Amino acid sequence: MLYYGLLGLNFRLTFRYMKTRKQNHTTSSNSGLGRAQPVLHQRARETQNYNSVTPELPLGLSSEKREEIVQLLNQILADTMSLRDLYKKNHWQVSGPTFYQLHLLYDKHYGEQAELVDQVAERIQILGGISVAMAHDVAELTNIARPPRGREEVPVQISRLLEAHETIIKEVRKSARRAADLGDDGSNDLLVSDVLRTNELQVWFLSEHLVPMPLVIAK
């Protein structure tokens, strides 16, 4: 008898608890407090896989052609991101009598490369593809040689930058021709007018620093 009595009390307490909880929830919803709470820690399936393109887009370019160009552009993007970061590394770590001018020049080139990164990444998205974005993925994809973490002399810094530029320049010329062959004039224009010309100009500004000219007394 006592057992059934306790059981009944337990049910009544549970029912009351649930009713109160529901009332509290309704009250906070009505006052707007419940809805003002951000829904945190959310995850869901990807909406598009890397290495895929949107099947239908009104661009007059088949998905097969766009897929091929996206792959070429992602290689250029990964290498441009690596070169951009190499400039910042050198901007921070440069030392010696040319510190001031190189500190500024490296940062100028960094900014121009960062602009190219955005243009190439958005071109990929325009074509219905997915741009490579995070450092981990860039590190796996890039063809630019990894420099040491430590500081290096100016001629070594400039040599590494020039080698990175040349890698990109070769890829860009080849990819620009392929884009033209596939009828993607927009990508061809971006690659030639922006990426190629910026890289060629930066090569000129850098390589002049490796000419052994006398500083004070003529030879």
Ligand SMILES: [Fe+2]
């Ligand atoms: Fe800075």
